[in-house]
Amino acid sequence: MKSSDDLKRCVRRICELLECEYGRKKHPAKTDPIDTLVLTILSQTTNFKNCKAAYEGLTAEYKTWQDVLEAPEDDLAKAISIGGLGRIKARRIKNALSRIKEKEGEVDLRFLAAMSTEDAMGFLLSMDGVGQKTAACVLCFSFGKPCFPVDTHIYRICKRLGLGGNSREEIASLIVETIAGNKLCAFHLNLVEHGRRICTARNPKCNDCVLKDYCY
Structure with a gap:
């Protein structure tokens, strides 16, 4: 089992890799x-x-x-x-x-x-x-508050990467504690995109995955 520090290092590296792959998305205009x-x-x-x-x-x-x-x-x-x-x-x-x-x-x-x-x-x-x-x-x-929505895609990816235990709340808590508030939205959007493109529920494209070295 990874220590808390190891988990946070892993989250930061995953954020960096996805940013290199998909870019740092701008925070969308605040919605009603x-x-x-x-x-x-x-x-x-x-x-x-x-x-x-x-x-x-x-x-x-x-x-x-x-x-x-x-x-x-x-x-x-x-x-x-x-x-x-x-x-x-x-x-x-x-x-x-x-x-x-x-x-x-x-x-x-x-x-x-x-x-x-x-x-x-x-x-x-x-x-x-x-x-x-x-x-x-x-x-x-x-x-723009420091929160991290964990949808189906993000939950699936984080489980495969061994992040945050068994609950969505644990995953969200780990990410909010680790990633700067101004990067949370971009990280969320990149994870969702990765889940739709690569880390799909069925037949994931593991050979094309930039996170494969961190996957269990």
């Missing part, structure tokens, strides 16, 4: 936090194409997040059905928006900017259906 929250809920157990179509169906049908909150759950489920699990995701979206309005009096997450990362994460995780990845996406991409 409600948009990010809803998009990430819609992305659960589906691909990007269907997630995007579900979001477009939702925003075509409802003009504001208040409209979404007030919509019947069945109607909302139909609007996002292309993404799969429409009824479950509709309930999660409505519950999240209701929780936000209950706290703030309006459907707006900008108040998280003034909170510590820990407190903001705690608030998001208190919502039904919002896990580490969803909460970290909101805090990382909408607020």
Whole structure:
């Protein structure tokens, strides 16, 4: 088993290798936090194409997040059905928006900017259906807070590399402790790209992998 220092050295080297392979991606423009929250809920157990179509169906049908909150759950489920699990995701979206309005009096997450990362994460995780990845996406991409979303691709790669134990939370914690905050977003995007191109779930292209020397 690697020591904590060995794991951190490994993470730093992996970050460097992926940066050489894919470049240092610029942090995307900060997104509206409600948009990010809803998009990430819609992305659960589906691909990007269907997630995007579900979001477009939702925003075509409802003009504001208040409209979404007030919509019947069945109607909302139909609007996002292309993404799969429409009824479950509709309930999660409505519950999240209701929780936000209950706290703030309006459907707006900008108040998280003034909170510590820990407190903001705690608030998001208190919502039904919002896990580490969803909460970290909101805090990382909408607020630039030092969080690291661990999606399916990243979890798969890190498990193969022997990083961070068995949980997504352990992996995220290791990376946040190791990589500078201004590089977290680029590292996340490079890992996702590597997972899609090379370190796929089935038939990974190991001979073409720049990380093969670190793989178990």
